Amino acid sequence: MAEKTVNVPEVIDSVESLEARMAAMRKAQAVFATYSQEQVDKIFKAAATAADKARIPLAKMAVAETGMGLVEDKVIKNHYAAEYIYHAYEHTKTCGVIEEDPVYGIKKIAEPIGLIAAVIPTTNPTSTAIFKTLICLKTRNAIIISPHPRAKKSTIAAAKVVLDAAVAAGAPEGIISWIDVPSLELTQTVMKDSDCILATGGPGMVRAAYSSGKPALGVGAGNTPVIIDSSADIRMAVNSIIHSKTFDNGMICASEQSVTVMADIYDKVKEEFAYRGCYFLKGEELDKVRKTILINGALNAKIVGQSAYKIAAMAGVEVPETTKVLIGEVESVDISEEFAHEKLSPVLAMYKAETWEEALDKADQLVRDGGFGHTASLFINTDETEKMAEHANRMKACRILINTPSAQGGIGDIYNFKLLPSLTLGCGSYGGNSVSHNVGALDLINIKTVAERRENMLWFRTPEKVYFKKGCMPVALDELGTIMHKKRAFIVTDSFLYKNGNTKQIEDKLDQMGIVHTCFYDVQPDPTLKNALAGTAQMTAFEPDVIIALGGGSAMDAAKIMWVLYENPDANFSDMAMDFMDIRKRIYAYPKMGKKAYFVAIPTSSGTGSEVTPFAIITDSDAGIKYPLADYELLPNMAIVDTNNMMTQPKGLTSASGIDVMTHALEAYVSMMASDYTDSLALKATKLVFNYLPRAYENGANDVEARDHMANASCLAGMAFANAFLGINHSLAHKLGAFHHIAHGVANALVLTYVMRYNAKEVPTRMGTFPQYQYPHTLKRYAEIAEFNGLGGKTDEESFENLVEAIRKLKKAIGIKDSIKEYGVDEKYFFDTLDEMTEQAFNDQCTGANPRYPLMEEMKKIYTMAYYGEPDTNVTF
């Protein structure tokens, strides 16, 4: 089928002809959108050059048509719009890939917006047309202009100069167009049917643009107040203001509307204004001008862009023909004062301020009432940094100009070379605008960001020294004296170990080295904050330079807390306990540790691995909150794994802490954050536990080899999960322990096979979020553990079943019961608290690294199955 041809009328004077033109422009723009940067830059240059060359005829035309402004100044505006805009964007990339960082996998691609609607005012008809058409060409957009009826000929002429040059340089025909017979209806159609609006005009126009439903870069009225501070260079200030205020007869929206002068320099300022040709209105003249400039609170159209002499004549005031600016010395900044308004002509209000505060108040009021968000100006000695800061802070203006003629200064790049050149000045939300900067080419592109998948940097962190081997403790401690020259040691342990004489060997060694020492031996199981604070008080009084933690997880965790509070007495506990999604991005930054004391951790059980982990758990019994603290600042400096300290572990502890080690290893291996570094440690730990835990449990102190290997297994698994973290097995166990007083290791064991089966699902309800975790693969990971342990299996499924069976056997061998119920947990109480326990488990810090993101309902089912000791094969979800 042949494409329907649309006849686009030559003259756009109706909605129908406009719609036909806009449809044709969209086609042209679709072609333009395929142009390369090189083609576009060629067109941009040709168009800017043509506009630049036509600056004088266009300026003449604008003045002749509108009867406003001054040809010579309009020449400057046209020159600026062509040359400065070209220069600003000459090398700017606006097509295709404009930014790329292959390492981070990020790429930015610029695309045109499409068809831009431009509303052009009477005050700057040719320069604004040049500005807007040029930035559209640079960004491969089509632009349709809605001129003001009073300035349509000159606006269209300017657009045509740019269009002809652009087309000659290769741009599609009709890429720039305009309404020939402007009306509000057509302006509204242009706005409604465009992709984006560049609206320069008064509040009515800006409101219309925003209500059209299309994104708009609207701008608003200005009412620039200028303050001349006592410290200012008066001559520079006054002449800058005159230079700006007279420019194009005051028609730039950023030009000064009022000047507030400090009382002590008022007379000098006045004298300079008068000397330079400004006229101070006297007596009745003031009222005559008031009535001329404003009609019923609105600006008299007849004075806009007229000379001071002409305006005075209209008001019936006789002034010299060469008068530059009419100045009214007035007092009120209220809008009932005519002089307080924007005047778009060389008429200026002048106020006297007794104090700096009064000057700021006046300027603030003037901005708020007449030019919210536009521009404010200040003349001052720039050594007065405090005043300048205060001024910038007070003015609700998006351009704050210092020692600058505001008309030429506000449009940018003339008096400051980092302020973007523009003839469309954003007024921010103050002025109901979407932008607060000087609008430019980059506002007219859509930037597509291409982000490639990248994997996070990972890490492996351990204490700087990990000493191990049966009997190594005194040798390792020797360093404290001989190498580190420590003077005061503080031992943290529990009363059992203290009374049992386990600290004796340490104390003897310290005595031998002449290190003064004391001991806090009151760490309770599941230590409380109160307990730790008592230790901290003692520690603070003693001022140790080395802390030695001796014991199981409780003693080591409590010592870590005391260490934090000793080093940072002001640290906030609940902040430190803040959960994180990624430990590197946590909001709270831990205080730096080690300024006061070196930390040595000596485990007496083979389980928690706390001697090499950055974790500590502490309970605030008053608030009923358990704080799991996690940060590498909590990592001990030295770990001493000496089996001699572990020989007399009772059976129950051997069993519970031993299965805890297995859980650490399994969870670290299947964690989303597992790496080659942690995998090797975790795998080895599983093998040691399978081989030696039953022996250590059965033979106790008689089996040194089994104890030795279990000590190492605990420490290896600790290093694995210190870096790969854990999973929901620990989340469930933490809360099970807290709610029902079940030993941590046992709690882990009770949910272990259910969790394994849950995590191993190939079609989980939700998988965890981490870039390196690409798809659910936990079944395979468990199969790898089975294989490493020689458990056999032809498929991953078989290997997994063999692993689960081996775990079941291990639990049986070390006397772990089959259900939570068997540990004496009351059924009613269990189910009454189940929902709360589930939610807390879901919210546990360990949940984050689990390969499967759990639903609370699923966690609840696991708890229920574990309560009754159901077969783990029931985990079908």
Add this chain to the structure above:
Amino acid sequence: MAENKKVIIVERSNKTVYREGDVLVKVFAKEHAKSGVFNEAHITSLVESYGVPAAAVRFVKEIDGGWAIGVDFIEGETLAEKMKNEPDNFDALLEKFVDIQVAVSKFKAVGLRNTVDKRAEEINALPDLDPSTRYELMQRLHGMKRHTKLCHGDFNPSNIILKEDGSWVVVDWSHATQGNAGADAALTYLELTLQDPALADKYLKLYSKKSDIAIQYIQTWMPIVAAGQLTKAKTDAEKELLTKWISIAEYQ
């Protein structure tokens, strides 16, 4: 008691107004559009339905070949007459005038035409307006919010009748619209300015105070209502004033 005989009140080329018993009858000349008469009856009946004290419509019918509308005859003195007769009481009467206008604007004018549309039609219909001024005015009008308050459209003291019991009735609703109270006040201000500029200023301050509508907001409507009145200007001086009022520039 009024008797059932015709008492002529006004006789002009385009209409005759007379009283017949308790009905005030306006008989329009034959050229007057039939729709205009029905429209007035429609508007007035809507205003009645809001509960506004108004002279209620009794009928629309053809009388002697012209269309006529009959409304309740309200016994009493117009506020304009009272102002003229009681110069010492003028300030209190002006206050009353403003109070009534504010009270009227509290009614929600469901079903009436919107002020914005009516003014747009007026501006578009002006024959000699230069395109630039028309553009500015339409742009200004387009930026106005569309309110739903009852606006009388010709609210002046001669359209208010004070009854003996002290209650009031507003008559002549043919220009009523739903819209912005500020626009209605701007119209009143304009009418008063043509008669007595000092009184107009006094009215504006009072209205702004009592209605809590800023003078600046009312002023934004002045060029728009002035344009609507341009064709009705009776003298060159009036025309000059109205032309001055509409010759304003939007800030840019």
